[in-house]
Amino acid sequence: MGRGSALEALVEAAAGILAADSLEGTLGRIAHHLRALLHYDDLTVYEIDEAASLLRPVFAVGDWVDEVLANPIPLGTGITGWVVEHRRTRNVPNVCEDPLSNVVAGTPDEPEAFVCVPLLARERVLGALNVYRNGIDAAFTDEEVELVERFATMAALAYDSARQRETLREQVKRDGLTGLLNHRACHERLGQELEAGATVAIVCLDLDHFKVINDELGHAEGDRVLAATAERLRSVVRSSDVVGRLGGEEFVLILPGVDAEAAEDCAERARAALAELTVRGRPLAASAGVAVSPLDGVEPSELLANGDTALYWAKRTGRGRTVRYVAGAVRPEAQQRHEIATLLEQGPRALRIVFQPVVELATGRPAGYEALTRFEDSRGPDEWFAQAHRVGLGEELEALALRSALAVGGRPEGTFLALNVSPRALLSAPVRSALPDDLTGIVVELTEHELFGAEGELEAELVALRARGARVALDDAGAGYAGLQQIIRIAPDILKLDRALVHGAHADGSRQALLEALIGFAGTTGAAVCAEGVEDLDDLRALVALDATYAQGYGLARPGPPWPAPLHGATEAGASEIRAGLRVSIAPRGAAGAFASGMADLSDDLAAATTIADLDAAIGRAAGILRADDVALMQVDRETDSLVLLSAHHANPAGMHWPLADFPATRYVLDNRIPGQVVVGDEAGDPAELAELEALGMATVLIVPIVFGGRELAVLEVYRVLPQAFTAREVDRARVLSQQFGAALDRLA
Template identity: 30%
Template sequence: MSAPGSRATDAALEHVREVVVRALDDLRRRSGLDSWMLAHRDGDQQVVLHAVGAALAAPGTPVPWAETFCALRAEAGAPSVAGDVSQVPAYASLAARRTPEVRAVVTVPVVSPDGELVGDLCGLGTHAVPDLEQHREAVELQAALIGSLMAFERHVMRDRRRAEQAERAARTDPLTGLGNRRTWDDAVEAEDARAAVLGTPVGVVVADLDGLKHLNDADGHAAGDAALRAAADALQAVAAAEHLAARLGGDELGLLLPEADAARTAEVVERLRAAWHDAGVDVSVGWAVRDAGRGLRDAWRVADAAMYADKGRRSAAARRAAPAVPRAPEGRAPRLGNHEPVVRALRTDPRGGTAGDVDALLELVTAQLGLDVAYVNERRDDHWRIRNVHADPTTDLEPGDLSETTNSYCELLVTRQIPAAVQDSHDVPALAALPATDDLAITAYVGTPLHRSDGSLYGTLCAYAHDAEPALGDRDAGVLRVVGGLVMSIVEQHDREDRLRHDLLERLDGLAAAGGPRMVFQPVVALADGSVVGHEALSRFPTGDPAEWFATARSAGLEEDLELTAVRSALARLDDVPGFLAVNVSARTAGLPALGRVVGGCDPARVVLELTEHTPVDDYAALRRTLAPLRRAGVRIAVDDVGAGFASMRHVLELVPDVLKLDISLVRNIATDSSRQALAASMLAFADKTGAQVVAEGIETADELDYLRTMGVGLGQGYHLGRPAPLAA
């Protein structure tokens, strides 16, 4: 089964294909040319990304760049439009050599709003088209729209890539803290798919430690593990946030470099060599860049072969040299004999995920110490309370259980009346007399006090076995102390989060008691005549930025409640404003049945739901099903902040909204900025095709207003047109 992130990536890429193919098909119908394609230059090759009709090459197939009509236009000055290629010598010569059936050609560059060349749009016909020039404007408009779409999707994919990498953090190699082989395989598959659709390069680096077997044989596996960690730490230090570092198995490491060409990949490799040298480890390394005709897995194979070639070039003396083992920091606890594996695992950088959960730590303790039960006990004023426990189902011990401070193992431990490790509790009179000894079948026991970062006592971490353990001793107590430090870092973090959540709940309770957030209303005007056609409702809070309130509520899992409260407050004033009333909700809130109940009490034809980009959508099909009854009733759907972030363009493509709201970052300085003008024009073209209205947000100058009106933008809002203000009581 594919991972959720992989399924979301597949769906997103499929929508890119669908939109581009629809645009190509539209051009085919308009122009009379038999085939259209979107192609991308990859070095000395051109690769067809998408095509309709009898294209010269199937998507994914490379052809020599120099032997393309696009190259002749871009480098030899051939015209963009040739209704009859026989009239253009360069085109006629190429057609005679490679494609004698081609009689008419259109080729234009596809450029993103920030000026980056995305590829080329090319149409080919098997018969001459004398009036082909009249279709140039439509082709250039589609090219601008595709350029904007591809740029947005690249941005979306970068954000999704970061989200996927956060998800992969739970799937790491416990020794090095890098991704494991499963993480690597998923990333290779995802990046290969992205590169095939978006035409982006990908670099692959493969590294292998030299002399590791010799080091393991001579100094033991602990020394080899230390060398692997040193190499992995150096790799991670060089890797950027968008890169994926992984342990591929044994002594082999890998680094995936999305959007890195050969020059960038080579530069990263040189930095890696320097970092490994500084860390005192000898590493062989190879690299390659994805070839469009063979894919990313082939590049991985090429990089692996290059790594072994690098290893072969090293001298025999260098190959025999053992990697230097980094010295342990002074003050580190002594080695704990055969408990070294658990201590090593627990000291791994937290990014490895080995210390991320108290229950997992307790399970690790029981497995490594060979005991039956492990638990965390919190000391309250007059009692102890079990916070976490790991035990078999028959053990009569559960989280939340309370016990008295007297007659308690934990109380005797923190008051130092018993040793930290007890092989057989029946041999210790103070323990043999406790009811818990028989009630819980405690025989062998080990424990350690837990202290907060301020030094105060929190409780204890304890473990026990039902049978005697003659070997239980100070080394086991030392393991528990190491684990205890990690347990407390997690417990204190959880407690801080709980306090923040409780504080927020109290603030929200006070807000609800006061009738919810205070609402202000900003007019939306028709740019043609300045008449007010509606309002947007905006939340205001007693203190602070509204965005901070919603972000804090989101982190506490309460965003939907706060948004619904704001929607209720806004719609309560629907009868007091002319025209429509727009209210802001996240996609997650929009998917709640509760929203339908809130809106159901109003005139739906006057309500506009503005979808913000604060939260990603996991299931657009489910969201469309939820919104369908509201839309049938007359509620309009708007996508907010179009042009600003990772979610807005996806919302546009998936939901086909009734209203597109151009973000203030797109409107700012639009009168003088050609990139903003091009992107806004592509959004207007999209809206024209889908029947959507366009609202420009953040209009603050007369120049911006005049230019937007000239472009044909119908509606707008901003300080130049009217500031948000409360309604009269």
């Protein structure tokens, strides 16, 4: 097979493998597409299991599949162990003559050729791809080995992405802090039990005065209490029962086949078990509400709502007790409605708005602020808004909070304002009227602890809001509220990672893996990522390494009156190095995701170019691949020491010159051959570049040197309208793309 046809076959194989929708499907397609490229008899994929110090077989084809899959390899042993340890390919013409060779138990010791290639993704060794051919004269040629190596590079990225998707599918059902089923999964499980037709009881439990624990002892102690609560609740139920976390400090027990009396007994056992836990020497107290099907509801939402109503009455009548739901006997709705109506009559005086900075990690600057509502009553805002929605006044209360936040003036220029809105309220007339026509600089943050409503209407509303200038954020990613379906439906501009997932991430490999998967997923969709609840600098550094865009939390700044500044020491831990008026990334940190299809199309455009003018199509495609608002290609003219615009764009025609002496940051990029960026609002930015951005109507520029054959040929300038720094993942993509242009410019020149 010629090099050209081999490359085409590899591109076709990449497209086929990436199209798989499951981990097993990805592995099957790896085997299928490699067989189309060269002959082999057996194939095995091994994955590193560091906890067990093993190379574990995860997929095999051939005559000895059962035997291979039943025999993991200790790390560091055999040919496969050597390849993984040294990160180098090994071509063995005959395994019988190689001293490192070992025989899988249950398989014959016969001559066969063997190529073992390490599976590398983002500089990490995932495992190994082993390919075998039977016979004494079956050795793989150098060209075949090179083909397997190229294939393994692509297959490793596809396998890693598929493995992350599988992790996401499983993790989305679980609460990141406690490991319990999350709200969405509880709703689904309750629906399954109700469909079975048997009696089902639920117990809704809420920790009393939990806000005091968080405020006085910190969120770390609060997390410890929540995790211990989960363990105690597991201890008081049967194996057939379900323990879930509905959100915050509220839990639920789903008890199939249990009547009201037995459910109340279970609730009391649960409260007694929790009282055995102490916080500062005081027993942990809880309130509980009980509801039972079919009397109290036959739909999951109805049963949960009635259990929550009983819980609410338990808390409002003294806490530390269990209340059974009885229609009409639990706190009259008129009384609850009157409380909310009184708040609404008071207007803005009924609440106060505080703001928490959202810090951009690449620059350390406050990129925006989240508006948070506080009430003078001891109850938290979630409880007030939940009550308002129960009595039909939720949209009005949310609208009041929105108007109050928008009325606060003096927001620093170039920052956004994030406003919390539930999806159901977003579609209502009061909230629609509270939002101004021009939503430039506004982020609509969807916060809802329930399943989103019917498809279509919400998506249409978000399209309309974006057309008015708004961006959309989705809250609680990683906690289960923002499940994969919601993320796909909403296509958020900012994905907010739940505090329970972020806290302690620096010391928890599982959390880091899920964070990496979520951040990688967001990167492939063009979404920025914001980590919530950052309290520890070690967690902040972990988020920087994982390439999150934004962060917020007590470790950066507490919510306060407008407009609080982030803590200086914390922001320095995140910001990248400043050189010549640029934020620079010296060492690439790797990138998740694949953009092979776009790069293949770009390569076709560049290969078809016969003149410099023919590069316009490729430049336009580059903007799409990088999800940029504009891209400019500027050639270096060493005779005049200037840059020449090769591609016309909306502000300047092709052929314009700019003296490099007027742009020291760009000269620095060329002289040092490292990319850098300038963001409006970042005080470290080079003044000349900032002025040029203003003239172009842009807010961020990434400048990437194009070096080929040891010569500085050009720079690629990538622009954004938003003042949002490019992440290291995006910078790496631009670097890869610039090399494609370098080869084309060298050929055409």
